[in-house]
Amino acid sequence: MYKPLADKVRPRKIDEVFGQKHILGEGKILSRIIKSNRISNMIFYGPPGVGKTTVANIIAETSNRRFYKLNATNASLKDIQEIVADLDTLMGTSGVVLYLDEIQNFNKKQQQSLLEFIEDGRITLIASTTENPFHYIFKAILSRSTIFEFKPLDKGDIIEALKRARVLAEEDYHGVKIEITDEAYEFLGDSSNGDVRKAINGLEVALYSTNPDREGRILIDREVAADSVQKKILNYDINGDSHYDILSAFQKSIRGSDPDAAIHYLARLVKAGDLISICRRLMVIAAEDIGLAYPQGISIVKACVDSAQMLGFPEARIPLAEATILLATAPKSNSAVMAIGRALEDLDNVEVGDVPIHLKDAHYAGAASLGRGIEYKYPHSYPNHYIEQQYLPDSLKDAKYYEAGENKFEGSIKKYWDVIKKE
Template sequence: MAEVNLFTHGGGRDSAPGGAGTGTSSSRGPDPGAGGRIPEGNAPLAFRMRPRTLDEFVGQEHIVGPGRLLRRAIEADRLSSLIFYGPPGTGKTTLAYIIAGKTRSHFERLNAVTSGVADIRKVIEAAAERLAASKQRTILFIDEIHRFNRAQQDALLPAVEDGTIILIGATTENPFFEVNSPLISRSRIFKLEPLTDEHVAMILRRALDDRERGLGNYRIEIDEDAFRHIVDVANGDARAALNAIELAVITTQPGEGGVRHITLEVAEESIQRRALRYDKQGDNHYDTVSAFIKSMRGSDPDAAVYWLARMIEAGEDPRFIARRLVICASEDVGNADPHALLVATAAAQAVDFVGWPEASIVLAQAVIYVATAPKSNASYLAINAAKKDVEDMRSGDVPVHLRDASYRGAARLGHGKGYKYPHDYPGHHVPQDYLPENLRGKVYYTPSDNGYEIKIKERLERLRR
């Protein structure tokens, strides 16, 4: 048993001084960085351990490392509107609170889940009065800004544009998808990356050591494999890791000498599944789907099944997966293996018939078939080329011999005159024009040299001689 940490119990408190800034603050909910004290007692460990200065902040060196633009702006208190974008637990809200503790500006916080246009207008009106009376700027932090609808986001625009407020938005979604373009154009976007395992381990050790805000007043013995499991399963989410270590400690009864022994079994119970960075409406959703499709297109069944499993575990709609599978079977396999579309379509139907969890097996079988099938995008290229001609060129008349001759009076109009019925000729084929006159000789479909399209190509070459 490898011991990562062993601390001596002592009477302590879960509080700490507030930020070092001289600004004022108003927020909905506890504010650990804007001049107050961190609440005692019931605040979760992840909240208590939230860094209060850039020196305490772990990770994101690419934006807050020494000499970086954002760090210089925070330290100089010269901020423009910002949007922090990244997965949960990477420090978006923490950076906003560090700014609150550092700035001389008034700091306001709204949560997009619980706030509306009336709340926004109230903050903006107060900010305008404050600016006029004392020249003090107002920073408005909006957590989960992607949850604001377009009208709510539009309400921010005039105040951001004229400098009444400095906006700081935090979002787990790609702002270029979820935030109005005018706000995007007036803000700097900073993308926060998932924390590395080393970063998460550093944060956990700090929490275990800290007597004032962390778990340092407990006597804790945590096995190395238990510690590594929490770090690994947290998947770069510091909040998930801190929540797990806190749950493991407070639910473990003290043993001999008051020591709380955290085993791998306890760790597994405390963080039962990996924190997946996936939202069915968000940027990571599209990235994962893209990786899934490109893996099938690239004939890598292992990668395709992995991304399929990621989507399944994240709760993706199986019908959405099935639709993407059917599209890939046609777009990327096509007539190189016509059975791929049949297999994918059958899988899509079976998903509804079988249901979860067995439908995942059906999808896996079809995904593997499509991934390992010979590939051709000839059908995709053909339809796109034809659509382009339809859009760009004059619509030619339907040749007379191809027009409908089934109704009374059609013959008087000459419809169908000269049409050659292919089944009356050897090989069930006879040369004749099928395209409008202005497109005669145009070739849209060029079979690949792969799979069944080799035979299709040979047949077309014979027919076109």
Template sequence: MSELFPVQASEASRPLASRLAPKALTDFSGQEQLLGPGKLLRRLVEADRVASAVFFGPPGTGKTALARFIAAKSGAEIVELNAVTAGVADLKKALEAARYRLGQSGTKTLLLVDEIHHFNRTQQDVLLPAVERGDVILIGMTTENPSFYVNAALLSRSTAFEFLPLPEAALERILDRALGDAGAGLGGAQAALDPEARAHLVRMSGGDARRLLNALELAVLTTPVEMDGRRHITLAVAEESIQKRSLRYDKSSDDHYDHISAFIKSMRGSDPDAALYWMAKMLAAGEDPRFVARRVLICAAEDVGNADFRALLIANAAFQAVESLGMPEARIPLAQAVTYVAAAPKSNAAYLAVDAALREAEQGPPREVPLHLRDANLDAKSRGHGQGYKYAHDFPGHFVFQEYMPQPVRFYLPDGQGDEARIAKRLAVLEALKSEPKAGRKGEP
């Protein structure tokens, strides 16, 4: 294997996660949707027919491990690049060598590119012809959705495989393998994990095998051997070894949009607990509380609307409080607004109405303002502006029927939720009055 940036390390000094890298397909735990019996990726690996591909998913889920396993199994020349450090010159050098190698000896080159989402458009454009001609077989690895970061031309010449966070059962198997392997693992350390310590390490790993193995190695190597010749890993040791779980949330990635989407949909779905969780996760990861507050404002107007007019008032008050307070205190008015909006009755009638009105304004027949509704300050006598206008407050019930819109269309259809039931009832009364000969002159609407 050739590396543009080689790192020399003895077997003993390598991290546990590296030493335990799978050497057979049976060593992989999890990713059954990709590597289970009969699955496409497993068939490709077993037949040594893997073509250009992009592996994407959270850290520690086996992307790099599988890519290196495929590389070791193939008879190709292996070149590894990290997109964070490799420039255009490095990429061109690797591609030119691959083309020369193929032409001279027929040897294929398997190009492993870690963090491929860091390649800019120019770098991806440099890579494209080599992939297209078959000079290299590309396996790109990324924690991001490739649809957002890999250009369409390159992605269309690759197969994207999504790696999911590892379930706890898979992490348990990885932990057992690490403790039982006396060669590459920690089998010779005679470690004994208390059940609570074991459960804590697995739970706090958050589906990340690398995080689990790093914490386990730290716990074992820093725990002295006791009189019985064993290292007893307690819950306290496990807690110190893994400490606070890192939150998978990058404000510059699609994680940002996934979390805010879950947050808004939880409020819309009337689940205050879920909404609070997604908000808390964003805030804990350093999201701007004003960004969150703006989304609460939007949800209050779009999804609660007139079903509870107080929701918008509370959301706006929370937004102003966030501007004044900042974190960490801003979390308190945000929580009040989020729980109120989530628990409030829902109606999107006003939202649907304005969109319908916009469509009518853009696509419907042209309408001029009726003369009696026009501004009468300048052209009342010469052009008849404002003449015949009926001032609603001069009529019983402060209502009078007159033409307010040529070729009228009904946009606002209150659906009877919460306070909107009262609005719907009033509009029904007004609609009935319109059909009377002297609308608005009798009865209170």
């Protein structure tokens, strides 16, 4: 029976797991839990192909309790009910361990059905998810579980796994020598994006599609590896965590005035074809992070965004790159977003009072009889188009929301008004 190479390479002991040293290294918390054989409720969170299922299988081998495995993508309440039924038999007298893969696909009712049995210890839950558990998992389950984040493997760990895969694959070829160049290892490690299963699958395709030479040798070089992988797949789900993580890194790189990092994250978004999110985020950045330090910036970005939407991909990448580099290298000011934030905070927390009577609408018959607008001073009737008067409500008359940013444009405006208001 055919057995995928990735399954043959799958570690059987905790010490054989590739990567995840932050939780599985010597003396680390998850390693200690597994070796103690005192398994508690756990949630494994991380991208595909980083060892979540492997570790769950190792726990299954070491546990003295009956082990069940469900995939939430196709499991139902009936499957859970069947497991619960086993709890009342001899098979479940010491409790059971349930590994629930892709738990984010269970709705709230399905997750709640487990809660009673998790609470009294009859079911020990090990769940895995590629999505942020704080967004997708019922809070009552979260509060009773320990969350372990599995991280993408670095290239060194992936190459180590590939070398092990070569040895195991060679055993199946009965005398055929398998040689893999360093460049091929490097390419497979780089193109896998931290997913060891993807790297091994690529190697397997290379092996099966390459015939032995006259010397009975299968040679996998960089060219063969590239043909086998075809295209690097980035972790990007427009409805998932990676979408928001990349957008966040994109904005923070621009805010931090790093055009190279900003262009890198733009490239990821372009590769995913996510034009709407890019355009929206560029407009937000122009107002939030550049703001009044370079007020023309938002107009230029709007023109770039309009051009990108008119062009569509692939040409849209050009005006988007122009807007990104402009914003990353522009002077920065968050004075506008801070000002509106302070004002909104006061609306939520302070008694703001009524609009001053001299500012109320007076463009109707009878307004004067109500005292509306009588004491209003029209600024254009005074020198420099300015006259001091109260504009904020009485309860907020001393409030300060806007503070000029330390940049050339806002500095010049502040200096101008300091002189005018002093006079």
